[in-house]
Amino acid sequence: MRNQPLDGKTIILRIELDTKQTFFGTAATAIENAGGDIIAIDVIQTSRDRTVRDLTVKVREADTPGRIAKAFEKLPGIRLINVSDRTFLLHLGGKITIQPKTPIQNRDDLSRVYTPEVARVCNAIHEDPSKAFTLTIKRNCVAVVSDGSAVLGLGNIGPFAAMPVMEGKAMLFKQFADVDAFPICLDTQDTEGIIATVKAIAPGFGGINLEDISSPRCFEIEQRLREELDIPVFHDDQHGTAVVLYAALLNALKLTDRKIEDARIVVCGIGAAGTACTKMLLAGGARHVIGVDREGILTRDHHYPNGMWQWYAEHTNEDRVYGGLAEALQNADVFIGLSAGGILKREHISTMADQPIVFAMANPEPEIRPEEAEDLVAVIATGRSDYPNQINNVLCFPGIFRGALDCRASVINEEMKLAAAEAIASVISTDELGPLYIVPSVFNQRVVEEVRRRVVQAATASGVARRQPRE
Numbered sequence: 164m165r166n167q168p169l170d171g172k173t174i175i176l177r178i179e180l181d182t183k184q185t186f187f188g189t190a191a192t193a194i195e196n197a198g199g200d201i202i203a204i205d206v207i208q209t210s211r212d213r214t215v216r217d218l219t220v221k222v223r224e225a226d227t228p229g230r231i232a233k234a235f236e237k238l239p240g241i242r243l244i245n246v247s248d249r250t251f252l253l254h255l256g257g258k259i260t261i262q263p264k265t266p267i268q269n270r271d272d273l274s275r276v277y278t279p280e281v282a283r284v285c286n287a288i289h290e291d292p293s294k295a296f297t298l299t300i301k302r303n304c305v306a307v308v309s310d311g312s313a314v315l316g317l318g319n320i321g322p323f324a325a326m327p328v329m330e331g332k333a334m335l336f337k338q339f340a341d342v343d344a345f346p347i348c349l350d351t352q353d354t355e356g357i358i359a360t361v362k363a364i365a366p367g368f369g370g371i372n373l374e375d376i377s378s379p380r381c382f383e384i385e386q387r388l389r390e391e392l393d394i395p396v397f398h399d400d401q402h403g404t405a406v407v408l409y410a411a412l413l414n415a416l417k418l419t420d421r422k423i424e425d426a427r428i429v430v431c432g433i434g435a436a437g438t439a440c441t442k443m444l445l446a447g448g449a450r451h452v453i454g455v456d457r458e459g460i461l462t463r464d465h466h467y468p469n470g471m472w473q474w475y476a477e478h479t480n481e482d483r484v485y486g487g488l489a490e491a492l493q494n495a496d497v498f499i500g501l502s503a504g505g506i507l508k509r510e511h512i513s514t515m516a517d518q519p520i521v522f523a524m525a526n527p528e529p530e531i532r533p534e535e536a537e538d539l540v541a542v543i544a545t546g547r548s549d550y551p552n553q554i555n556n557v558l559c560f561p562g563i564f565r566g567a568l569d570c571r572a573s574v575i576n577e578e579m580k581l582a583a584a585e586a587i588a589s590v591i592s593t594d595e596l597g598p599l600y601i602v603p604s605v606f607n608q609r610v611v612e613e614v615r616r617r618v619v620q621a622a623t624a625s626g627v628a629r630r631q632p633r634e
């Protein structure tokens with residue numbers, strides 16, 4: 164059932180009718196009886212005794228398509244050729260394409276974009292490699308690189324299955340920040356193999372956005388690439404998430420009249436995202452953070468083979484709380500979930516402090532659905548597009564890379580991340596702030612603009628900008 168469309172969604176049924184044996188009305192009635200609502204009909208092919216039609220059908224329940232298929236099996240003269248939903252149709256052939264900026268209309272054009280004239284441009288770059296930034300796509304191009312090892316919360320589903328997410332990130336880069344991003348899914352999960360491959364492809368890119376690479380390998384991969392490349396390398400699940408989380412938390416704390424230093428914060432899922440979010444919270448002044456992973460609360464009297472967990476245990480949970488999620492959440496002000504769907508229960512939230520803040524950010528299924536918890540919380544947010552308060556790294560990565568590319572930053576540093584977080588939080592004024600509006604919408608055009616502006620300023624002030632963009 165994993166590929167079944169979700170409730171309330173639209174599917175498209177391609178059916179073939181033998182018009183000597185049956186009528187369209189029979190098919191329509193079967194669909195209605197199975198819980199489907201036909202909202203459009205397209206005739207695809209027709210002949211004297213055969214017709215093929217696409218029926219766009221709203222489904223009320225997840226098992227409606229299955230029930231329609233069963234009903235058709237019993238009806239002579241009706242054949243179900245295919246069921247697709249709009250999401251799958253949108254993915255047919257992939258979601259992005261490459262387009263030339265100018266058409267090649269004659270031999271003159273051809274000789275400029277290609278041999279022989281292109282050779283002069285190649286020689287110019289050979290003499291001065293920094294010209295690659297002005298004379299090639301490098302200036303505006305980001306590689307979105309994954310090994311498919313931690314795709315959303317789906318786990319290690321490999322490079323082929325990771326592609327739709329990476330294509331989606333490339334679309335978002337382009338639409339929101341006019342960055343040309345290319346999805347690259349690697350058929351290796353070997354740390355050295357990934358580092359060598361990214362270094363080898365780097366000449367064509369002005370930045371590297373690492374995506375959905377599992378921890379702890381992601382830490383070393385990013386660290387080494389940062390040291391060995393002179394373009395920004397940014398692990399989105401760590402830093403993009405941390406930036407947006409921090410922005411959202413600043414606003415949620417403001418709304419509930421709390422200070423970050425006093426807030427008791429539980430981070431669940433100490434992987435790539437959970438670790439980076441915690442580092443940003445500590446840098447922002449948080450003093451009471453407890454981390455919980457599958458084996459329970461991380462404590463400093465335990466030795467962890469995972470170096471990042473060892474670091475984590477030494478820098479959090481000063482009061483030495485032991486146990487699991489339930490124990491960690493007693494009297495906590497904030498829950499930050501970056502773990503797995505459905506693991507937070509109402510019973511957990513009811514033991515939290517008054518006016519709890521719940522950020523259930525696992526994708527695609529949050530730790531708890533807002534409708535299950537909204538009567539218990541002051542603020543709830545998820546990473547999804549279909550609920551209010553979407554805390555998702557898409558609020559950060561387009562704008563932070565736009566800024567970094569525009570000022571040709573050599574890295575994306577802490578100052579730039581902090582500037583991006585403050586920019587996102589600032590898009591919502593005090594008057595506008597409310598329980599359903601702690602982070603701006605992805606479609607708010609001020610987000611990228613403001614993030615870019617402050618990121619360029621921060622890069623310049625911290626000495627990593629290599630040019631000043633025209634405003």
Ligand SMILES: NC(=O)c1ccc[n+]([C@@H]2O[C@H](COP(=O)([O-])OP(=O)(O)OC[C@H]3O[C@@H](n4cnc5c(N)ncnc54)[C@H](O)[C@@H]3O)[C@@H](O)[C@H]2O)c1
Nearest residue numbers: 315316378432434435436456457501502525526546555556
């Ligand atoms: N909203 C966003 O912008 C955003 C950004 C990044 C990641 N995420 C989501 O956060 C989750 C983690 O992503 P990641 O990149 O850090 O992955 P990761 O694989 O690096 O880390 C996941 C961590 O969660 C832990 N975990 C899994 N199940 C758990 C459970 N039942 N209880 C406690 N801990 C558990 C794992 O042991 C691991 O340490 C995913 O669901 C991902 O989709 C959301």
Ligand SMILES: O=C(O)C[C@H](O)C(=O)O
Nearest residue numbers: 314315316400526555556
């Ligand atoms: O892809 C997303 O929606 C956010 C994030 O990068 C994730 O891995 O969940």
Ligand SMILES: [Mg+2]
Nearest residue numbers: 315374375400
């Ligand atoms: Mg991700």
